[in-house]
Amino acid sequence: MSVAVAPAFAADQIFVALKYWLVLHTPGPFQTLVSILLTIIPIIVVFPALFAVTTVLERKGLGRIQNRYGPNRVGPWGVFQPLADAVKSLTKEDIVPRSADHVVHYLAPLVLVATAFLAFAVLPIGRNMTAVNLDAGVLFFFAIGAATELAVFMAGWSSRNKYSLLGAMRAIAQMISYEIPLILSSVAVIMISGTLSTTRIVDEQAHYTGTVAHWNVFTPWGLAGFILFMIAATAETNRSPFDLPEGESEIIAGYFIEYSGFKFALFFLAEYLEMFAVSGLGITLFLGGWSSPFSFLAWIPSWIWFFGKLLALIVGFIWVRGTLPRLRMDQLMNFAWKFMLPMTLVVIVSAGVWRFLPAGVAGSAALGGVIRWLVCALVVAGPYIALARVLERGRKIEKRTYRYAE
Amino acid sequence: MRMTLPFLILAILTLAGGVAAMTLRRLVHCALALSVAFAGLAALYLNLDAEFAGLAQLLVYVGAIAILIVFAILLTRGGDSDAEKSFSPAGIGGAVIALAVFAVLAWATETSGIAHPALVTPPPESAMREIGLALMQRYVLPLEVIALMLTAAMIGAVILAVRERRNPAGTESAERPGLGA
Amino acid sequence: MLGEGIIQGLMETARNFFGSYVEKERLVTVQFPEERRSLPEATRQFPFLLYDGDDPERGLRCVSCQICEKECPPRCIHIEKSKDRKPDFVGKQQFYPAVFNIDVSVCMSCQICVEVCPFDAIRMDTEFELSTSDRFGGLLWTKRELARSNEYYRQIHPTEAGECDERRAKELADAQAKAAAAAAAAAAKAAQAAAAPAAASNGAPGSGAKSEPAKKVVTQ
Structure with missing residues (x-):
């Protein structure tokens, strides 16, 4: 029933082959070192480059969403804007408040960026292209994610500024609250694949029934889990509409208010890297990692698939940022505990049902598959509708009118 | 080692x-x-x-x-x-206890098989799977008991926090009326 | 249904996104240095000094009364009165500013100097591209840099300039009528006293000076 489809090998494995060729042509004692460097350096180069691309994409996209042009001055259509930004942030004065805790203030952005980079270690960005194939890859990812909270606290506390402290408190409270739905929605995938290794989770999904891949997102629990995962990921990376920790209109920039110049750029970099990393994990868990959705598209190299999906998710992030206004603190917490947590539990139950329902019934695989799909969809949709009813009870939604404006 | x-x-x-x-x-x-x-x-x-x-x-x-x-x-x-010095007489007692704990641990390590590499079994190929199976099969009852205890503790904490808040203004105002609505 | 509004919002922003590529009229921004939006007539940035005629030195309306200097809240105006006098547009002998400086970096564009000026000599400019590499000297404007012709004023504030010119034309006409009356009276007196025709037309002081602005006012 499930068929693994062989890819067009040469283009797919070009980077893996290149690495082996380079390692083979280095003298023996340095082979380990060169191998490690060749694993690390692409990550350190590619993802910041993607950060640069994303900043200009985001600014242009947000501009268009607001019926503006966006940056269009530096180079054709403003594509060299990131270079201008880089030059600006590098040449700006690095200001440290006099009463700041200098050591911690200095360390905070470094710790943040370092942990953000570490998260990429377990992401399979292509076939045979996982930097570190850990047996507990997903666990590693969340453990590293936990360390970023400490870095955020270091930044907020060491600046000796009430806004930065408030921002850090908000950020930590939000990160802890949304880590629970983030992890719980991943648990459903882990339950089904029976492994914590990111590589094997992707391998499980890179099979095809007919022409359609076994991506988790094609199952009812997977779809719901993916949506919940991405919502939690948005909150986890402090992206709008969950950008309370850095709400410009309230606490100016939150925990990195007292950072300027290159350190500020590092915070920005870390924020985007976290976004890429958590999107990458979402791709790994739900969107089949580097695999193609249809077997007839498998000739496209796996790393193109991964980065294509990553770009699609980034576009989604930008779209949501351009659409939704910032939440209030109580709305944020209510949403986490009253909606996200119950729904992730429902997703886990649905995944359990999926696991134990037979895929084929009465000799017909197709009918069995459809029945299983519908039952699991019902398990997710029923509680969702009930929860929506409960949450909307007593809330009258009407068009807001303004007394003085207009 | x-x-x-x-x-x-x-x-x-x-x-x-x-x-x-x-x-x-x-x-x-x-x-x-x-x-x-x-x-x-x-x-x-x-x-x-x-x-x-x-x-x-x-x-x-x-x-x-x-x-x-x-x-x-x-x-x-x-x-x-705080301005006070971090050293206190009680620290001596703490140091003694720490030394005692260290001595016991060292003794236990020395007498166990770990000190003799020949006796150490190689780690299982897929430790994560082993741990998961052990938690879900052999130790499922302790796991559930711990989970229940933690849930009870969390509910207790929530109740404590909620009771404090109800005193001044009753329920929190989650919905704020819209401007001029 | 929970989440419906979010979908609607996403649709709306998607419509904006794609619409901004298709319909140009959606775009609200003006690409500034190349495209410019016409400024509203009431725009005001910083003050300038008005002069009549072609010579900013001779035609300067300011009589150095220093009211604006005293009224200026941030005290950005500095005036030094001249020792000698020169005739103004009606021909009266007036002082003129030997030095008239405005520190634009201090000016707060309040327009009080314009409100208090009894001689219609100071007005607000609409020019806003004033950046300079010299932070102190470049923003301290002297009399020469401040002077603008009346034509320029009519260009940037047509309504206001029209009123101002009307008023001044009336003032001039009054002054001329008065001068004519005085001349007539003097002539009559002279005729009475000496019973001889008096050359009153060129006798009145400043009559040569006043004829020039009078012509201007009429052409406006």
Whole structure:
């Protein structure tokens, strides 16, 4: 029933082959070192480059969403804007408040960026292209994610500024609250694949029934889990509409208010890297990692698939940022505990049902598959509708009118 | 046991973190140094191929305990340094106890099989799977009991917090009327 | 249904996104240095000094009364009165500013100097591209840099300039009528006293000076 489809090998494995060729042509004692460097350096180069691309994409996209042009001055259509930004942030004065805790203030952005980079270690960005194939890859990812909270606290506390402290408190409270739905929605995938290794989770999904891949997102629990995962990921990376920790209109920039110049750029970099990393994990868990959705598209190299999906998710992030206004603190917490947590539990139950329902019934695989799909969809949709009813009870939604404006 | 370079680096890091946590003046610095010690310990576990223990150490201690300590410091005293000296006579007693614990642990390690590498069984190929199966099959009852206890503790904490808040204004106002609506 | 509004919002922003590529009229921004939007007539930035005629030195309306200097809240105006006098547009002998400086970096564009000026000599400019590499000297404007012709004023504030010119034309006409009356009276007196025809037309002081602005006012 499930068929693994062989890819067009040469283009797919070009980077893996290149690495082996380079390692083979280095003298023996340095082979380990060169191998490690060749694993690390692409990550350190590619993802910041993607950060640069994303900043200009985001600014242009947000501009268009607001019926503006966006940056269009530096180079054709403003594509060299990131270079201008880089030059600006590098040449700006690095200001440290006099009463700041200098050591911690200095360390905070470094710790943040370092942990953000570490998260990429377990992401399979292509076939045979996982930097570190850990047996507990997903666990590693969340453990590293936990360390970023400490870095955020270091930044907020060491600046000796009430806004930065408030921002850090908000950020930590939000990160802890949304880590629970983030992890719980991943648990459903882990339950089904029976492994914590990111590589094997992707391998499980890179099979095809007919022409359609076994991506988790094609199952009812997977779809719901993916949506919940991405919502939690948005909150986890402090992206709008969950950008309370850095709400410009309230606490100016939150925990990195007292950072300027290159350190500020590092915070920005870390924020985007976290976004890429958590999107990458979402791709790994739900969107089949580097695999193609249809077997007839498998000739496209796996790393193109991964980065294509990553770009699609980034576009989604930008779209949501351009659409939704910032939440209030109580709305944020209510949403986490009253909606996200119950729904992730429902997703886990649905995944359990999926696991134990037979895929084929009465000799017909197709009918069995459809029945299983519908039952699991019902398990997710029923509680969702009930929860929506409960949450909307007593809330009258009407068009807001303004007394003085207009 | 052979003292490899990574082990030495991590051991020094862990010990330095611990010593710093004991000697630094500012409470927040102590908490940060403590999390360095936690992270060093986690790295030591990882160095010993105990992936689950290492990552759980990182997740629980650096991700949760350190944050909890930091939050407690922030919400109580604002992390200000206290002028008093960090040395006190009770420290001597603490040092004695620490030495005693260390002696017992060293004795236990020396007499166990770990001191004799020939007796050590190789780690299982897929430790994560083994741990998962053990937790879900053999130790499922203790696991459930712990889960129940933690849930009870959490509900208790919520009840305590809610009772405090209900006093002044009744229920919190989650919905605010729209301007001029 | 929960989440419906979010979908609607996403649709709306998607419509904006794609619409901004298709319909140009959606775009609200003006690409500034190349495209410019016409400024509203009431725009005001910083003050300038008005002069009549072609010579900013001779035609300067300011009589150095220093009211604006005293009224200026941030005290950005500095005036030094001249020792000698020169005739104004009606021909009266007036002082003129030997030095008239405005520190634009201090000016707060309040327009009080314009409100208090009894001689219609100071007005607000609409020019806003004033950046300079010299932070102190470049923003301290002297009399020469401040002077603008009446034509320029009519260009940037047509309504206001029209009123101002009307008023001044009336003032001039009054002054001329008065001068004519005085001349007539003097002529009559002279005729009475000496019973001889008096050359009153060129006898009145400043009559040569006043004829020039009078012509201007009429052409406006």
